[in-house]
Amino acid sequence: MRQAVRFLFGRATRRRWIHLILGGALAMPYVLVGQVIVGPALDARYVFYDIRAQLLSFAVGLPLAALTAALFPLTRSLEAGAVRALCGVAADRLAYDPARGRTARGRTAAWFTLHLGLGGIIAGMTLAVPPFAVVLILLPVVALFGPHLLGGPDDPAWLVALAPVGGAACLVALAACAAVAGTLLARWAPALLGPTPADRLAAAEERAADLAVRNRLARELHDSVGHALSAVTLQASAARRVLDSDPEFVREALAAIEETTRRTVGELDAVLGVLREDDAPGKAPAPTLSADLDGLLRRTRAGGLRVTARVDTETEALPPVVSREAYRIVQEGLSNALRHGGDRVTVDLRIEVADGCLDITLENPLGSASPCRPGGGHGLRGIADRARLLGGTAEAGAADGVWRLRVRLPLHRTP
Structure with a gap:
């Protein structure tokens, strides 16, 4: 009732x-x-x-x-x-x-x-x-x-x-x-x-686009901020160990820390600018091989990593999107070497153009540290995602006591 x-x-x-x-x-x-x-x-x-x-x-x-x-x-x-x-x-x-x-x-x-x-x-x-x-x-x-x-x-x-x-x-x-x-x-x-089915399809496409933006933001922040934190941590650790015996090295390490942190703050704005894909005045340009490869190597070496680099191509002639993604790939590869390669490890970096592709190879001997963090990380996945978006490939693994990362990026593809 x-x-x-x-x-x-x-x-x-x-x-x-x-x-x-x-x-x-x-x-x-x-x-x-x-x-x-x-x-x-x-x-x-x-x-x-x-x-x-x-x-x-x-x-x-x-x-x-x-x-x-x-x-x-x-x-x-x-x-x-x-x-x-x-x-x-x-x-x-x-x-x-x-x-x-x-x-x-x-x-x-x-x-x-x-x-x-x-x-x-x-x-x-x-x-x-x-x-x-x-x-x-x-x-x-x-x-x-x-x-x-x-x-x-x-x-x-x-x-x-x-x-x-x-x-x-x-x-x-x-x-x-x-x-x-x-x-x-x-x-x-x-x-x-x-x-309607058309409405659901449009909503699914919108969610997929939003997810792609979120994933891209995660990759950019991981590569930019993650590399900076790894470099600063190792630079500070190296400076602490020789604080009393090598003041000159300490000054260089502190200067590198200052430069790294200042640049990373600017890169945060650049990351958001890349995601918005706008050219508003005052936005720092996204780092590329042609603009900052030398600076990246210099800051990495200041943390104690010995890097030998061989660049057999004109980086200024690379398509902007390839140069930008290649910079992030090199940055993440060096960050992995800093984190997992052991003390005073030597990294061999080669960048060259062959068969219409940009080849990036990083090799370093395996040190006492494990090449992978417990639980895994997102760096190699991010590298693979960047390569895939450009139509390229990425391979990474250990063989004969050497950790090798090789990436191929087609020069005629854009994301």
Whole structure:
């Protein structure tokens, strides 16, 4: 019993009732247009008083409503907002973008027609049934105190006595119709106002693009900040060990730390600039082989890493995107050597162009430290991602006591 009362008069039912009445209000302009069409066709002078003309006007107005919804894509956004607020439909089951495409427009037109059709019926019942029910409920009082007011003085007494029951039944029937209509609309809303397959595909593409941006941001921050922290840590460690015996080396290490940290702060802004892909004034350019390879090697050597570099190509002639990604790959390769190669390790770096590709090779002997951190890291994965985005390949591994990283980047591909 409680569930029945809640279904008929609960908060959700009342809100859906309001939604239906709003549909009836929206239907009125279309009904008026229908009257303009139906009135001359039936030769009816007073269409408003002719129930048949009213029903025909309503029937003519609904196709006009469907046409309106199909021509104005924003209808779906407005209806979805109303359904979410008044019908209790979960927000993630509705589409809030304007309807694009034939399928989305067709579904929106069907929903709008359904909303206005059921809304017009329930709104009309809401206007007509309560006054009629009140008259029935008060009928015994009128018969008792003013029998001359009744239209049928010969009506049986039992019929007059049961009139209040009939009036209450009318009100319950009205509530039941509104509850059923509101429930049906709430059930059909996700199918008609929800995302179409094209909408889901567009949303999936947007999520994939957002994920790609996030992954790229993670790679850039890992390579830039991670390398700087590794270099600064080793520079500080080396300076601490020779603090008393080699003051000149300590001064050089501190100067390298200062330069590394200052440059990294600028690179953070450059990283965000790369992700935004804008050229706004004041943005530091992303580091490239042609712009900062020598500086990268100098700062790495200041941390105690011995680096021999052989560059057999003009780095200025490389495509900017290849030069930028190659710089990050070299930076991450040197960072791995700093972290895992052992004390005073020697790294051999070779950069050359062969067969239309830029080849980057880093080799260093395996030291006492493990070449991989416990639990693994993201550096090699980031290198592989960068190479793959350019259509290249990346290989890394240990063989014969040597850790080797080799990357090939096609010069004719861009991400």
